[in-house]
Amino acid sequence: MLELQGVSKQYPDGQVALDSIDLSLGEGEMAFLTGHSGAGKSTLLKLIALIERPSQGRIIVNGTDIGRLPRGHIPYYRQNIGLIFQNVQLLHDRSVFDNVALPLLIQGFSPRDLGNRVRAALDTVGLLGMEGKAPVQLSGGEQQRVGIARALVVRPRLILADEPTGNLDPELSEDIMGLFGRFNELGVSLMIATHDIDLITRLNKRRIVLSRGLLEASA
Numbered sequence: 001m002l003e004l005q006g007v008s009k010q011y012p013d014g015q016v017a018l019d020s021i022d023l024s025l026g027e028g029e030m031a032f033l034t035g036h037s038g039a040g041k042s043t044l045l046k047l048i049a050l051i052e053r054p055s056q057g058r059i060i061v062n063g064t065d066i067g068r069l070p071r072g073h074i075p076y077y078r079q080n081i082g083l084i085f086q087n088v089q090l091l092h093d094r095s096v097f098d099n100v101a102l103p104l105l106i107q108g109f110s111p112r113d114l115g116n117r118v119r120a121a122l123d124t125v126g127l128l129g130m131e132g133k134a135p136v137q138l139s140g141g142e143q144q145r146v147g148i149a150r151a152l153v154v155r156p157r158l159i160l161a162d163e164p165t166g167n168l169d170p171e172l173s174e175d176i177m178g179l180f181g182r183f184n185e186l187g188v189s190l191m192i193a194t195h196d197i198d199l200i201t202r203l204n205k206r207r208i209v210l211s212r213g214l215l216e217a218s219a
């Protein structure tokens with residue numbers, strides 16, 4: 001599903017965020033990405049999402065070397081992975097429904113056909129009934145769940161999540177992680193960056209540990 005070969009990232013200011021990372025994530029595998037603040041977790045996810053480009057190395061997703069993707073294919077590539085970031089960037093002048101529907105519209109769904117998919121995604125994150133609200137009318141945790149619904153609505157085979165439970169209380173965090181676990185049971189691959197060691201310990205999944213841009217452990 002995902003393979004990194006000798007991937008390094010040096011930012012333009014000289015900061016080396018990742019140093020020669022070799023890593024793979026199998027089809028249907030779920031792994032937690034951990035490590036101290038500044039270890040390189042977000043950078044790793046941004047490289048896979050093509051938000052940043054590696055300075056060196058290759059990233060292969062579903063058999064495609066994403067470094068060779070023509071620029072015009074990047075939005076389509078990104079729509080097929082579920083990206084969940086801590087700072088959900090919702091469109092504040094649009095309703096919850098429109099925010100979740102957006103990836104489907106980009107994929108060419110007709111507005112007539114997407115209602116059921118949008119409502120199913122909102123139901124999954126426990127927000128059915130909130131379709132007509134504006135993001136500002138929601139709590140931080142609810143906004144985060146709208147972001148998760150927006151990522152899930154395209155039914156991605158790969159989900160990348162950066163601190164997805166960062167703004168959620170322990171109960172909701174557990175619900176969201178449980179949700180990820182159920183997706184994993186359905187065959188979805190997931191890489192989830194988190195500081196929540198309690199949650200990781202309880203879920204007993206593979207743990208990838210970064211330290212100062214180096215891969216410290218991957219078991």
Ligand SMILES: Nc1ncnc2c1ncn2[C@@H]1O[C@H](COP(=O)(O)OP(=O)(O)OP(=O)(O)O)[C@@H](O)[C@H]1O
Nearest residue numbers: 011013015016017036037038039040041042043044
């Ligand atoms: N755009 C950028 N320009 C320069 N340096 C950056 C940039 N983004 C991240 N870095 C640096 O790269 C290193 C890795 O950062 P990254 O955000 O990937 O770490 P992280 O493990 O996700 O940290 P956190 O847990 O605090 O989110 C850090 O030293 C950070 O300061």
